Amino acid sequence: MTRVSPWVLGAVLVLCGVTAVVLVVHLVRDRAAEDGMFVLLGLTELVLLGQLVAGCIALGSTERDVEGTLFVSYLVGTALALPIGAFWSLAERSRAGTAVVLLAVLTVAALEVRLDAIWAGAV
Template sequence: MTDWLTATILALGGVAAVVGIVLLVRDEPAQDRTFVVLAVLEVAVLVQLVVGAVSLSQTDRDVSGVLFVSYLVGNLLVLPIGAFWSLAERTRAGTGVLIVAVVTVVALQLRLETIWDGSGA
């Protein structure tokens, strides 16, 4: 997989988490600019899905394909679920859900790296 894409997802996840924490401390619901940051992160995760699937099809590494693809797809689903939940719950709890979703994306991305390296399969 590509290191620059992983670094991009981790950096965007960090920015989104900081934005969410600031909103949580201010006791404000997520705003439009928060969802723009999440949308950019989601596009990066979508690119990761495509790059990861292509890389998996072209590699001779000992990678568990089913596990790897499940993490790619799961990573893609986390942010929309968190965003819809946050939109339904326009309180501090909704902002907390967004933070949990972003942290989950970062954790899944790190797990994808260990699976790709073959040490976590």
């Protein structure tokens, strides 16, 4: 097994991709983030919270040589990025707030890819 769960990686990357496209459209139109985007963020966050729990369980029950502290810190960081970006966007109801959410979504996608590499042993 090279990944904790390949479907979670795929689901998070697809959700991040869809959300990023919607956010880019809003940036081009010079609009603030809307409720529909926060629904996508919430759905992505639910998957990330499930991944946090499943990842900690998998780490505790694996024989792999995984750097535990690094792995858990990436799990937690991935789970925190979207809520921080969303709250920042709610405080800044402008195009800049939409850009902050886009950066949070792109950060989650990058952290997700790195998390998969850490699990595979590429520290």
